[in-house]
Amino acid sequence: MLRINCPHCGERDHSEFAYGGDATIKYPSLDNADQEAWFRAVFIRKNPRGKHSELWQHVGGCREWLVVERDTLTHEIFSVTSARVLAEGGQ
């Protein structure tokens, strides 16, 4: 069981959270017609064996989207930050 430390609710079992995948993917803007950019954003994944930046939503709690830095081999969690705070430039 992973234990994720939600900045709002405290440390909880990961079964309270929904996984949202790779947090480093930047989708092109909707008016961007570049096929290659869309192909890469939708389908290509770095899939690291080690440190991975990923999205989790605390659906069983505050419902906030979080960015979790986790090791995919050891399950060690390095940091948990609100995705909104990160998007606004971090604090």
Next chain:
Amino acid sequence: MQRYSVFSLLGNALTGNRNWERAWRDPDPKPEYDVIVIGGGGHGLSTAYYLAKEHGVRKVALLEKGYLGGGNVGRNTTIVRSNYMIPGNTEFYELSLKLWEELSRDLNYNVMFSQRGQVSLATSPAQMEAYSRRGNVMRMNGIDAELLDREQLMKLLPYLDYSPSARYRLHGGMIQQRAGTARHDAVAWGYARGASNRGVDLIQQCEVLGFLREGDRIVGVETTKGPIRAKKVAMAVAGSTTTLAEKAGLELPIESHLLQAFVTEPLKPMIHHVISFATAHFYISQSDKGGLVLGGDLDGYNSYAQRGNLPVVDEVLTIAKALIPSLSRLRVLRHWAGVMDMSMDGSPIIDISPIPGLYINCGWCYGGFKATPASGFTFAHTIARDEPHPCNAKLRLDRFRRGYQIDERGAGPVPGWH
């Protein structure tokens, strides 16, 4: 080579089983090959076998970092079926099932293929409709499928919970009679023996660390046993696909996820079929030793950890007990996990890669065991002829770029949902 037969069994029994030959040779690597296959799982071994057998490629080496059959091929729940509906998968998995039906004879090795029938359960009228559509597509492609109504299901699988208070209301199901299970280790060993006897060098404890290049062409591999050159290099490394492909400079539409399985203490024969339950993603069958083999969903997030996780244990065993109440006091003996290549559309990739000299076989998600014969058969064709076989013509890498994904489940580009 020593052939296995009634006479070899008798002869060896009478001489105290001291004279059996090794099943395969254990050679040192040569400096150069026509084809190097990386990965001694089911897919790598079958590829090497068919390269030698169907295409007469003379100098083939298979490199395995651990021991043959030590990967997912020895870690899965052994279900073999061909009830796929989407063009691309339909013909591919049916080719595989046809090869399974001949495999023990072809390899002169008993892979214990048991066509006990696989039942897919439906819990709503809508799901019954979906199965009748799937069954019709299968039958139009010459694949066997039969619908079962609730009464037929009660007769066939009397131990499921049909009571008014049942957690799941069972409406019926679909059965593929030709589906079943096979002994997974035997599949690896049978292909290994067959390949070795046809001249393939199977080299264990030999990890591929990187690639040899001339210009942009791959001309061999760097290994823990030194450099080995080859005209063509083919990879079939399941849970290591991303990390190895990265060394060749190839990025793929793949995520690694964990899949767990469980086995209980042995019982007398009780579950005669393979049962799949899509409503809650659960499946169960009984092994020849009597243990019930069961499994469920992925753990759900990227992982290379290769060990299980309690939420899934809880979930799978809860579903098992809800469907088959009589299992409630049974003990689970073991559970384990394998690292799966989850592709972005849930279907595999067998292709010539964009990097000259490199061929790829990956993205099997959690259904790759049933694919073992056809995967090797079509991959060998692709490598030897430099063009896909008709049965893997739609399983190419560029389908993602061109917008021709094969999304059997309709889940979209989210690997964890397939």
